[in-house]
Amino acid sequence: MYTDTCRSLLAFAWQGLNCALTVGGIKGYTSGVKAPPEAGDYDVIIVGGALSGAASAILLLKRNPQLRVLIVERSARFDRKVGEATVEVSAFFLRRVLGLSTHLNDAHLTKQGLRFWFYRDPQDCFEEASEIGGRYLARIPSYQLDRAVLDEEVLRKAVSLGAELLRPVQVREIELNAGGLQKVAIGDGGREKSFRARWVIDASGPAAFLARQQGWFRLNTAHPTASLWARWTGVKDWDGEEMASRHPEWAGECYGLRNTATNHFMGPGWWAWCIPLRGGDVSVGVVFDQRLVEMPPGPSLGERLKTFLMRHPVAREILEHAQVQPGDVHWRRNLAYSSETMAGDGFFLVGDAAGFMDPFYSPGMDWISYTTSAAANVIVRERAGEDVSSAVELHNATFKQSYARWFEALYLNKYEYMGEFDLMRIAFQLDIALYYLGVVSRPIKEGAEALLQPVFANKESGPVFKLMSLYNRRLATMARQRRLMGRSCERNRANRFLVPGFSLCERQMSGLVLKTLIAWLKLELKEGWRTWWNTPPEPALIKTRPDAAEGSRAAAPLELAAR
Numbered sequence: 001m002y003t004d005t006c007r008s009l010l011a012f013a014w015q016g017l018n019c020a021l022t023v024g025g026i027k028g029y030t031s032g033v034k035a036p037p038e039a040g041d042y043d044v045i046i047v048g049g050a051l052s053g054a055a056s057a058i059l060l061l062k063r064n065p066q067l068r069v070l071i072v073e074r075s076a077r078f079d080r081k082v083g084e085a086t087v088e089v090s091a092f093f094l095r096r097v098l099g100l101s102t103h104l105n106d107a108h109l110t111k112q113g114l115r116f117w118f119y120r121d122p123q124d125c126f127e128e129a130s131e132i133g134g135r136y137l138a139r140i141p142s143y144q145l146d147r148a149v150l151d152e153e154v155l156r157k158a159v160s161l162g163a164e165l166l167r168p169v170q171v172r173e174i175e176l177n178a179g180g181l182q183k184v185a186i187g188d189g190g191r192e193k194s195f196r197a198r199w200v201i202d203a204s205g206p207a208a209f210l211a212r213q214q215g216w217f218r219l220n221t222a223h224p225t226a227s228l229w230a231r232w233t234g235v236k237d238w239d240g241e242e243m244a245s246r247h248p249e250w251a252g253e254c255y256g257l258r259n260t261a262t263n264h265f266m267g268p269g270w271w272a273w274c275i276p277l278r279g280g281d282v283s284v285g286v287v288f289d290q291r292l293v294e295m296p297p298g299p300s301l302g303e304r305l306k307t308f309l310m311r312h313p314v315a316r317e318i319l320e321h322a323q324v325q326p327g328d329v330h331w332r333r334n335l336a337y338s339s340e341t342m343a344g345d346g347f348f349l350v351g352d353a354a355g356f357m358d359p360f361y362s363p364g365m366d367w368i369s370y371t372t373s374a375a376a377n378v379i380v381r382e383r384a385g386e387d388v389s390s391a392v393e394l395h396n397a398t399f400k401q402s403y404a405r406w407f408e409a410l411y412l413n414k415y416e417y418m419g420e421f422d423l424m425r426i427a428f429q430l431d432i433a434l435y436y437l438g439v440v441s442r443p444i445k446e447g448a449e450a451l452l453q454p455v456f457a458n459k460e461s462g463p464v465f466k467l468m469s470l471y472n473r474r475l476a477t478m479a480r481q482r483r484l485m486g487r488s489c490e491r492n493r494a495n496r497f498l499v500p501g502f503s504l505c506e507r508q509m510s511g512l513v514l515k516t517l518i519a520w521l522k523l524e525l526k527e528g529w530r531t532w533w534n535t536p537p538e539p540a541l542i543k544t545r546p547d548a549a550e551g552s553r554a555a556a557p558l559e560l561a562a563r
Contacts (some may be wrong), residue, residue, distance in 0.1 A: 002292070004081045007559060009086065010524070011159040011537075015230050015366070015375055018514035021205065023452050024206060025554050030513070032495075039195060040181045040196040040197045040198055040346060041068075041069045041070070041195040041196050041207060042069060042087055042164075042195060042196075042197040042329070043068045043069065043076060043160075043198055043199065043201070043379075044056075044057075044067060044069045044197055044198070044199045044201060044379060045070045045072065045184050045197040045199070045200050045201070046070065046071045046072065046163075046184070046200075046201045046203055046460040047075030047171050047174070047184065047200065047201065047203060047209055047210075048073065048074075048203035048204040048205060048206050048207075048353070049071045049072070049075075049151075049158075049167060049200070049201050049203075050071075050073075050078060050147075050151040050154075050203070050205060051147070051151050051154055051163065051351070051365075051368060052159070052203035052205070052232070052350045052351030052371070052372060053071055053073070053155075053157040053201065053203030053350075053351075054071065054151065054155040054163075054374045055098060055154055055372045056201050056203060056350055056376055056465055057069050057071055057092075057158035057161070057163040057367065057513060058098055058154070058157055058158050058161060059097070059372060059373060059376035059377075060195065060376045060380060061161040061162050061163060062073075062109075062156070062161070063376065063377075063380040063385070064380050064383060065161070065162060066472040067160070067162075067163075067221070067383060068162040068197075068469075069154070069158075069164065069379075070163070070164045070165075070166065070187060071158065071159075071163050071164065071165045071166070072167075072169055072171055072184065073165065073166070073168065073169070074167070074168055074171070075167065075168055076167060076168040076171065077152070078147075078148040078151045078152055079144075079145040079148060080146075080231065080328065080516040081148050081151075081292060081498035082147070082283050082285060082330070083144060083145065083146065083147070083160070083231070083273075083275035083276075083281075083282070083283025084144075084145045084147050084231050084275070084276050084283075084362065084364075084365070085111055085142065085143070085144055085145065085262045085273075085275055085362045085364060086111065086142045086145060086362060086365050087142055087143055087351060087361065087363075087365070087435075088141075088142045088436075088444075089222075089367065089369055089439060089440055089443060089451075090142075090362070090365035090366045091104075091141050091143055092369075092440075092443045093366075093369035093373075093443075093448075093451065094099060094143070094150075094353065094370075095141070096443075096447075096448065097373070097448045098154065098157070098450070099157075100150075100154070100157075101548070103153050104143050107142040107144065107146070107149050107150070107153070107276055107278060107444065108144060108145050108149070108277075109260050109277065109278050109476055110144075110145045110149070111138065111140075111142040111143050111144045111260060111262060112134070112137060112138050112143060112256055112257045112258070112259075112260045113133065113134045113138045113142075113214040113240050113256075113261050113262075113517045114133065114261065114262050114264065114361075114428075114432075115131065115132070115133030115134070115258060115261040115262070115263045115264065115427065116123060116131070116132040116133065116263075116264045116266050116423040117129050117130070117131055117263065117264065117265050117266060117312070117314040117315075117490070118130040118131075118132075118266045118420075118424070118426060118492040118495075119267070119311075119314070119489070120490070120492040120493045121489075121490045122311040122312070122313070122456070124313045124483045124493065125313060125448050126181060126247065126250075126313050126314060126316075127247065127249075127250065128313065128493050128494050129312075129313050129314045129492075129494075130275075130421045130492050130493065130494065130495035130496065130497075131182050131253075131424055131495075131497070131498070131499075132421070132424065132428055132497045132499075133254070133257055133258070133261065133495045133497075133498060133499070134254075134256055134261070134336075134498065134499055134500075134501055135253075135254060135256065135499065135500055135501075136255055136256045136500060136501055137256040137501075138256075138501065138503050139294055139502070139503055140440065140444075140502075140503075140504070142454050142534045144260060144262070144275050144276055144277060144470065146277045146279075146374065147277065149242075152358060154524040155439065164410040166186070169186045169187065169188045170186060170187045171185070171186055171204075171209060171537060172185040172187055172190075172192070172202055173185045173188060173213070173423070174202070174209065174210055174213060174347075176200075176210075176214075176344070176346060176347060177346060178344065178346055178367050179345050179346065180208075180346070180349060181197065181198060182197055182198070182199065182200040182344075182346045183194065183195070183196050183285060184197070184200060189474075190191060192383045193514065194484070197381050197471040198346065198382075198383075199346060199347065199348070200346065200347045200348075201264065201267060201347070201348050201349075201350055201370075201375060202347065202348070202349045202350065202353040202354075202378075203350050203351055203353055205351065205352040206332075206352050206356065207353070208337070208339065208349075208352070208353050208354075209353065210339075210349055210353065211263075211339035211341075211349060211353065211354075212535060214340045214341070216340040217337060217339060218337060218338055218339070218340055219336070219337050220333050220336035220337055220338060221326075222290065222336075222356075222412060222508065223289075223336040223357070223358065223405075223407065223412065224286055224290040224291060224334060224336075224409060225288065225289055225334070225335045225336060225358060225415070226281065226287070226288060226290050226331075226332065226333040226334065226335065227285055227286065227287045227288075227330075227331070227332050227335055227359070228285060228286055228295065228304070228305050228308075228329070228330070228331050229273075229283065229284065229285020229305070229329070229330055230283075230284065230285065230301075230302055230305060230324045230325060230328055230329040230330065231277075231281045231283055231284075231324075232280075232282045232283075232284050232319070232322045232324055232325065233281065233322065233323055233325060233326045234321045234322040234323050235274070235276075235282040235284070235319060235322045236317070236318045236319075236320065236321070236322075237259050238257075238258035238259040238263065238318065238426075239251075239257055240259075240311050243317075249531070250315050253496060253498060254498065258364070259276060259470075260276055261454045262274070262275055262362070263275075263311045263318075265286075265314055265315045266311065266418055266421075266424065267293075267311070267312060267418065267419045268292065268418070268419035268420075268483070268488055269288055269289045269291075269292025269293040269415050269416070269419065270286055270287065270288035270292070270293045270419075271286070271287055271288075271290070271415075271418050272284065272285060272286040272287070272312070272315065273285055273287075273310055273359070274315075274318065276299055280474055280497075281324075281325070283310070284305075284319070284322075285305070285330075286305065286308060286309065286360070287335070287360065288331070288360055288415070289415035289416075289539075291538075291539040291540060292415060292416070292539055295308060295415055296308055298347060298426075300329070301329045301331055302324035302326075302329045304317045305324065305329065306319065306322075306324060311480075317414060327548065332353065335356060335358065335359070336356060336357055336407070336411075338349050338353055338354070338355030338356075338400075338403050339353070339354050339355060340400075341396060342355075342371075342395065342399045342400060343375070343378075343392050343394050343395045343396045343398070344392065344397070345389065345392055348371075348375035348378070348379070348395070348556035349371070350372045351364075351367065351368040351374050352364065352367075352368075353374065354367075354371055354399065354403075355403050355404060355423045356393075357407050357410075357411055358407075358410075358411045358412070358414075359404070359430070360411070361410065363410075366439075366455075367454075369451050370399075370402070370451055370452075370453075370455070370550075371450055371454075373448065373451035374395055374399070374451070374452050374453075374454070375395070375427075377452055378391045378392060378395060380465060392482060397439075397458040398497045399457075401456065401457060402455050402456050402457050405455075405456035405461075405465050405469075406455050406456055407458070408465075408469050408472075409465050409468035409469050410431065410468065410472065410501060411472075411475070412469075412472065412476075413425060413429045413473070413475065413476035413538065414472060414478040416475075416477075416479045416480050416483075416539075417475045417476055417478070417494070418513075419488065419489055420432065420475075420489060420491070420492070421489075421491050421492045421495055422489070422491045422495075422523070423475045423478065423479055425497055426470070426475065426516055426520050426523070427472065427475055429451065429499075429512060429513075429516040430468070430471060430513060430516050430517070430520075431468070432502050433502065433509045433512045433513045433516070434464060434467075434468065434513065436503070436504060436509050437506065437509045437510070437513070438461065438464055440504065441482035441504050441506075444504065445504075455549070466516040468562070471520055474520075474524065474528060477528075477535055478523070478527060478528050478531065479532055479535050480536045480538070480539075481527075481531050483534065484536055513538040
């Protein structure tokens with residue numbers, strides 16, 4: 001009790017001194033003044049200044065403006081990243097929680113839902129492709145983002161609220177001390193310095209600094225995906241005059257906008273995104289299951305990407321005159337991973353530093369919304385004098401469970417049926433309707449407090465998790481059986497399924513779920529029965545040569561592993 005009182009008085013005195021120095025034009029790191037050891041240099045040090053880190057700072061300082069928050073960012077400016085789409089929960093987080101509505105409307109594009117395009121044979125013409133998507137405009141806002149622009153704006157806002165920023169600096173080591181002060185060692189232009197704080201937030205993204213340093217990092221070997229992407233110019237306008245004149249019947253089927261939707265080119269074992277960005281660039285990239293697909297040969301990654309996409313008749317039409325921007329092509333293997341530990345007494349891992357599942361359905365920014373909100377909440381409570389040891393333990397348990405269940409319910413072996421129009425139609429309706437019923441509705445109706453509990457974290461979500469896991473597993477099994485029988489993609493030619501839209505009307509969404517479950521049951525009775533007692537084996541991982549990954553020499557031809 002006595003020690004705690006002394007520490008509080010010392011911390012209060014240091015805050016007053018720091019404020020006085022700030023008024024005089026000197027602050028913290030640049031002044032060379034150090035806080036008493038008991039108080040630490042800062043209350044919170046955040047490693048990483050992009051969306052996860054800057055959002056964490058904003059959440060902390062909005063709740064307690066007196067907190068001393070340091071953000072350490074390794075880049076002098078954020079490089080251009082893949083175009084990224086929000087979904088409804090992360091859009092709510094950006095607009096209502098972080099207060100970025102004006103920025104989102106000024107610097108980014110409003111997203112018009114999801115749209116999927118299927119083909120049966122690479123030789124099919126454009127009109128023979130099948131489509132799943134909305135017939136009208138989306139009802140609940142979401143956005144197509146230029147992440148580098150967004151990250152700079154969120155970081156700017158965090159600094160305006162009082163966070164200190166050091167960039168560009170490299171974090172060398174994080175020394176954890178349960179219940180005490182955490183030490184962060186940095187390198188700054190040849191100088192080595194260290195700072196101490198009660199809390200460290202790792203927002204280092206895929207670098208996953210703490211998880212790798214501490215040995216907590218685990219690749220998700222059940223989901224061996226890889227991705228190749230680039231920014232493009234010269235991509236056709238889906239809603240423009242050229243497309244409407246060449247394909248008038250196709251253009252007349254949709255009363256909303258196709259161009260600003262997240263368009264997905266779907267194939268057996270893979271999918272590709274097409275995301276427009278404000279200013280005219282378009283982000284186009286492919287994600288594939290390495291057990292099912294291998295990239296074709298080519299002189300460069302950009303050429304290999306375009307060659308691969310030209311197999312799809314819709315991509316072939318839209319990208320007919322498009323060009324990959326030189327020097328803006330990226331490759332990443334083994335996308336899915338997580339940390340065995342996501343929180344402890346003195347630290348939190350947020351966003352991609354805690355784990356990543358898959359870019360399909362854009363769950364990454366929802367994950368950012370939940371991890372940053374929950375971490376900031378615990379830290380603010382602890383700084384106010386509350387014992388949060390049980391809250392830290394609960395955070396670690398619930399977010400590990402959320403990741404595992406989220407992955408199993410949505411992504412485990414989903415790439416097996418990515419290219420099947422009828423199977424994806426069932427999955428799309430159930431996935432989105434259940435997302436609206438159980439996930440989107442909570443923050444919109446309950447406010448930001450709903451973001452403190454991640455998806456599939458409570459007991460009530462158990463039956464929904466089991467249902468989603470079951471239909472995802474059954475659809476993957478049926479697709480595997482089709483492949484073994486040589487009947488993949490047979491139902492993909494010239495089908496169009498345009499939905500009126502998704503809403504928060506429980507009666508409407510519940511009716512859609514029931515209707516789709518009946519369609520699934522009929523499919524089970526029609527063909528699924530073949531695998532009720534004899535499940536086909538899962539595909540084996542394709543052995544890709546190192547040169548195939550780098551694009552330095554020709555890789556093996558595109559392969560569909562039917563085994």
